[in-house]
Amino acid sequence: MISWVAFLALASGPRVVEVPDPRAHTVVVEAFVPAPPNMSDKEAAAWRVLAEALYDGSEEFSRDRLIQYGSQAGVPLSIQAFTDFIKIQVVEPKGGLKVASQIVESLCLRATLTDEAITEAVHALTSRNPGVWNEALDDLNLAYDKVTFEQVRNDYAQAFRTENLTLVFGGQIESGEGTAQVKERFAEPSSKPPRRTRWDFAPRSRLRHLAPVTTFELRASPLTLTQATDADRLLAVFALGVGKSGAMHRVLREAMGLTYRQEAVLWPTTTGWLPRFVFARKASDQELGLAVTAKDALLKDVDTWDEGTLTRAKAMAASSLSGDNPLCPFWTGSTGPYSYSVEDRCSWAGLTLMMTGASIDPATVVQALSKGDLDGMKMAARTLLDQAQFQVIPGSS
Amino acid sequence: MISAAIFLGACLGHQSRVAIKETLPNGVIVYAQRIEGTTQMAATLASVSKDQPETADSHGMRHLLEHLVAKGPDKDVDKGVEGRGMVLLAETTRDSVTFSLHGPKDTASMAVTVLGQLVSRFDVNESELRKEVGILDQEMVLRSWNLLLVADGWRKVYGADALDPFGDPAKMTNFTTEAVKAGFQSLANPKKLCLCVAGDIDPESVVQQAREVLGGLTATDVTPWSRPEATDPALVGSSDGEAACIPVSGFSESATLASIGAGFGLQGWLTGSFMVYTPTARPGLVTVSLRTGRSWKQAADRLKGREALVARTGMQQLKEWLTETASDPVRLSELSATILPLRPGFDPSRVSHMADDVSEEQILGEIRAVCTLASGGSQ
Numbered sequence: 001m002i003s004w005v006a007f008l009a010l011a012s013g014p015r016v017v018e019v020p021d022p023r024a025h026t027v028v029v030e031a032f033v034p035a036p037p038n039m040s041d042k043e044a045a046a047w048r049v050l051a052e053a054l055y056d057g058s059e060e061f062s063r064d065r066l067i068q069y070g071s072q073a074g075v076p077l078s079i080q081a082f083t084d085f086i087k088i089q090v091v092e093p094k095g096g097l098k099v100a101s102q103i104v105e106s107l108c109l110r111a112t113l114t115d116e117a118i119t120e121a122v123h124a125l126t127s128r129n130p131g132v133w134n135e136a137l138d139d140l141n142l143a144y145d146k147v148t149f150e151q152v153r154n155d156y157a158q159a160f161r162t163e164n165l166t167l168v169f170g171g172q173i174e175s176g177e178g179t180a181q182v183k184e185r186f187a188e189p190s191s192k193p194p195r196r197t198r199w200d201f202a203p204r205s206r207l208r209h210l211a212p213v214t215t216f217e218l219r220a221s222p223l224t225l226t227q228a229t230d231a232d233r234l235l236a237v238f239a240l241g242v243g244k245s246g247a248m249h250r251v252l253r254e255a256m257g258l259t260y261r262q263e264a265v266l267w268p269t270t271t272g273w274l275p276r277f278v279f280a281r282k283a284s285d286q287e288l289g290l291a292v293t294a295k296d297a298l299l300k301d302v303d304t305w306d307e308g309t310l311t312r313a314k315a316m317a318a319s320s321l322s323g324d325n326p327l328c329p330f331w332t333g334s335t336g337p338y339s340y341s342v343e344d345r346c347s348w349a350g351l352t353l354m355m356t357g358a359s360i361d362p363a364t365v366v367q368a369l370s371k372g373d374l375d376g377m378k379m380a381a382r383t384l385l386d387q388a389q390f391q392v393i394p395g396s397s
Numbered sequence: 398m399i400s401a402a403i404f405l406g407a408c409l410g411h412q413s414r415v416a417i418k419e420t421l422p423n424g425v426i427v428y429a430q431r432i433e434g435t436t437q438m439a440a441t442l443a444s445v446s447k448d449q450p451e452t453a454d455s456h457g458m459r460h461l462l463e464h465l466v467a468k469g470p471d472k473d474v475d476k477g478v479e480g481r482g483m484v485l486l487a488e489t490t491r492d493s494v495t496f497s498l499h500g501p502k503d504t505a506s507m508a509v510t511v512l513g514q515l516v517s518r519f520d521v522n523e524s525e526l527r528k529e530v531g532i533l534d535q536e537m538v539l540r541s542w543n544l545l546l547v548a549d550g551w552r553k554v555y556g557a558d559a560l561d562p563f564g565d566p567a568k569m570t571n572f573t574t575e576a577v578k579a580g581f582q583s584l585a586n587p588k589k590l591c592l593c594v595a596g597d598i599d600p601e602s603v604v605q606q607a608r609e610v611l612g613g614l615t616a617t618d619v620t621p622w623s624r625p626e627a628t629d630p631a632l633v634g635s636s637d638g639e640a641a642c643i644p645v646s647g648f649s650e651s652a653t654l655a656s657i658g659a660g661f662g663l664q665g666w667l668t669g670s671f672m673v674y675t676p677t678a679r680p681g682l683v684t685v686s687l688r689t690g691r692s693w694k695q696a697a698d699r700l701k702g703r704e705a706l707v708a709r710t711g712m713q714q715l716k717e718w719l720t721e722t723a724s725d726p727v728r729l730s731e732l733s734a735t736i737l738p739l740r741p742g743f744d745p746s747r748v749s750h751m752a753d754d755v756s757e758e759q760i761l762g763e764i765r766a767v768c769t770l771a772s773g774g775s776q
Contacts, residue, residue: 067666133539253532257528319500
């Protein structure tokens with residue numbers, strides 16, 4: 001049985017959650033660090049560079065030592081930048097809680113961020129080709145080459161402060177061991193940050209995929225899983241975009257032959273899970289208005305939903321939240337959706353704590369969904385689609 | 398009648414397992430393994446290409462069939478399985494087409510029934526065929542740059558006949574419905590089929606049900622074919638990047654595992670690199686791709702003096718990968734289903750111990766070979 005214990009370890013310290021799992025053969029330590037608020041595009045570029053430059057190490061852990069110590073459990077150190085937060089994850093063999101905590105503490109509070117590391121990070125990001133789907137999900141059009149060293153270090157000083165952190169300790173640990181690490185390593189409040197410097201930026205040019213593929217997206221407002229209406233909205237997400245009997249697959253792929261890949265994604269942000277209905281299609285000059293056509297077709301499909309649709313949505317939600325569904329829409333990292341791995345369970349706990357101030361047990365969400373009814377789900381689906389914003393990223397010709 | 402049965406009981410790590418392997422009289426191989434404590438079940442039905450690989454004329458037929466068969470004989474298979482919280486996924490590789498059902502542990506019985514239905518009956522009409530070729534055309538543009546490099550690597554190492562299993566949608570438009578139906582008969586030949594189910598399940602009841610569901614399929618003879626071994630590693634490049642390609646033997650060989658370990662180690666130490674290996678009992682390929690802006694020569698320079706550390710990282714990741722594979726129903730069922738038809742002696746319940754057959758020295762040797770190749774033979 002896995003217990004979920006969320007609490008504030010110190011009055012002004014980080015938020016902490018423990019996810020002990022006696023069956024795990026590893027320990028996991030994660031930090032979630034929100035970005036400074038209201039970032040411009042140029043500032044967002046610096047935020048991405050910062051995450052990449054963190055791989056270069058800290059005062060105590062050089063790049064080589066990070067790779068060595070960070071992969072002892074066979075799971076490499078992971079530092080992922082999202083639109084408005086960074087996630088650091090260290091996995092160690094059982095008994096390695098202290099080492100994992102040291103690495104996370106060192107990266108969060110004493111990263112080196114040398115000029116060379118930042119230059120290397122810019123090079124890595126500009127030469128990266130994450131593929132069409134990841135480009136669509138991470139739809140920022142960022143001019144990394146204009147980022148300055150000062151910007152990156154200023155962001156780090158602003159964001160990486162003990163009181164901003166959400167920390168997760170999980171896997172093969174005893175209850176209370178995470179708190180002890182927090183008291184030992186994250187008790188000191190960070191020194192007052194330098195004044196935040198804002199950076200002017202060039203007007204955003206239109207983002208374009210490197211590949212000849214256009215992606216279309218309908219994006220709704222975030223779900224926190226704490227509001228009364230969230231159960232209906234979540235069921236609507238599953239009915240619309242999860243699985244091959246979901247409306248997107250049935251309508252956009254099977255009936256209209258428009259796409260190969262189409263799905264709903266619940267994308268993590270500091271304010272909740274962002275419902276995003278995305279489909280990709282070979283670029284053509286016939287695509288103008290396709291997003292509206294798709295939305296209208298999906299709205300029409302909602303009218304046909306019956307009790308079977310509701311049953312399917314509940315079943316897919318239950319298997320997704322149990323970590324048993326490879327088509328789960330909840331993304332807990334930038335490489336894929338939530339699963340039952342100890343790393344993903346830790347990420348879920350940390351993300352929900354960061355989003356809402358309280359870690360949410362997925363089982364309670366399943367319980368709430370079981371009470372949803374067909375009319376509520378259909379109404380929520382119509383509202384999601386009606387209020388969604390369009391995002392189209394054209395493909396290269 | 399049971400032609401062969403092996404009962405395995407083992408205590409591996411913290412999980413006790415019971416596994417049953419059986420070959421049905423018509424040739425279907427069935428393997429079921431209990432992994433206690435998992436909430437999930439996975440069932441994979443693989444059709445392994447035991448006979449002649451695709452030719453220029455049939456290129457892409459198996460991939461097209463994968464799409465069409467996965468819909469089910471009445472085109473409604475997803476509705477039923479998703480109502481139980483299950484998901485059906487399908488994949489085509491060089492040596493197999495797999496259909497996998499993942500779901501809660503109490504759905505194993507339904508999974509076996511559904512997978513059996515997929516290979517028991519098939520029909521397709523002209524418009525369905527054309528629509529699916531159109532969808533494959535949409536799929537083709539989504540292929541990542543590193544998978545395209547992998548395809549180049551196969552051609553360079555194994556020759557021009559090593560056709561990419563994706564196929565060419567433009568050529569698929571020439572397929573007739575009759576040819577596709579004949580392709581199904583070959584794909585559903587029991588002598589090519591292997592069903593593997595893993596999770597917190599009862600192996601005996603799974604095997605019993607498999608006998609009922611798959612035992613009635615009619616077999617036809619296949620002419621065995623084997624891929625010739627390749628030995629020399631190679632570098633391939635495109636405008637998108639560069640890949641080091643290491644030819645390997647079958648999956649369970651220790652030399653193959655050493656190459657996979659080397660791939661893990663290199664991926665861990667080279668920023669932005671991708672390692673790809675598709676498990677097969679036949680000779681295969683481990684590739685490590687670097688995106689444009691990084692050359693393998695630069696990578697070899699970066700690794701100079703660090704090779705032993707890279708080998709250690711590779712060993713750690715290989716162990717973790719095998720441990721996770723052994724305890725994850727999805728990974729275990731997919732791996733077993735693709736390996737067993739060509740290597741019946743393969744024991745999936747031993748996967749977590751396979752790293753014991755590999756030494757860090759072997760991995761180091763593979764890493765040095767790649768670095769020497771990347772440096773133009775100068776290291």
